[in-house]
Amino acid sequence: MMDERVVSEEILNAFIDGEIESEDKIEILYHLSENPRLTKRVCELIRTKERLRAAYRSATPDQESTAVSISVNQWKIGRFGYLGGVAASLLVVVLLFGRAPHAPLSEVVLSGQGAIVPTAFHQAEEQAAVRILFHLTSDNPLRMGKLLDDVQLLLDQSQQSTNKMVVEVIANSDGLDLFRSDITAYSDRIHLMSKENNNIRFVACQQTIDRIESGGTGKVHLLPVVERAGSGISQVVERQQQGWSYIQS
């Protein structure tokens, strides 16, 4: 097992950027599962990366819009920003689904048809010693393929290991394309993975779906095996708080 001192800041950053080879990645994952301090640091880095990405998504050559503007007099803005947004999203989930604060989100995830369903995955989750979350935000087909390769590798290893494992793949933003039945090139592969393993689940971000649909491009159609969570980022944050190991793809 890797020594804590070996997992430098550079390695942690490379880990969340998907720049670590699969074998080393698994070693780091096991290490993270044993070290809450490192896991917390990974969460901070991921949150920073996501916030940065989101803050410039709307920066386009055309004016962002013209009607109302907000400006900075002091660069410090305060606590009503991102964290408040995440907290608000979580609160919305609780209010919508009447969910107890500490219950796993899997209990309230909607199926592709919008109904609340119990999952075989949830049983596997309770018995799992290792829980791994893959997070996809990119529509790059190479990244999608690599993510599925990594997931398959882990599933194969878990079958040979005594340590039970669950894997969740969550997609938001541009990464949602992986789960869109009219766009994805990986439909058969995802279907097969889901059929052959009860310890994997695919989750789409409802906020991303709503944003796409409100853009006037029509209804978003997901693969039948894909479930929905209210907010992809909230799901990622919650999973990390529950001790899940995280891989950014």
Next chain:
Amino acid sequence: MKIVQLFSKSREVRERIIDSRERLFRVAYSWCHDRHHADDLCQETIMTALEKSGQLRSEDALDGWMFRIMQNAYRKSFRRASKQVDVESLEYHMEQEPPAEADVERAEEILQVRASLAQLNESQRMIIALIDIEGMSYKDAAEALEIPIGTVMSRLARARDNLCCLLQESTESEPALKLRQRRGKQRPHLVVKN
């Protein structure tokens, strides 16, 4: 046949260069936080890339090559002009009037992150923008900035650490928001005060 293939390949590259304007702008803006400068930088990059597209050895290297052109242009012309970003001049525009509360919160979040990024030193700002905003691999970022991958890793780690600290500091401060009319234009203008 080979000539036809070469011609169509060249046309594809040129189309890709032109189509990359939005991505170039996003990164350029995150480097200088000035819309006009970012737009100029983008246009200069695209013009240079189109002019020299024949020098490109492989289509796979197009992204790294274009961002290398842009970073050279940035260092030459814009760096001297504005080494320091005027954080207080940052603005974020919203469509609705008056804006919904959720939109104001989102705008605050965006400004908080942009203002924090603007305070990083230039080299950190450039690397973190390429990796996080553009989504480049370390290899492509190394090529774009003409630095070794080891330097990408160490510089990125310092940049993210500093950004984490700046965001943490800003989150701990108490804001006071007020709505005011923008002089002359009679538009509601949200000002964030410490």
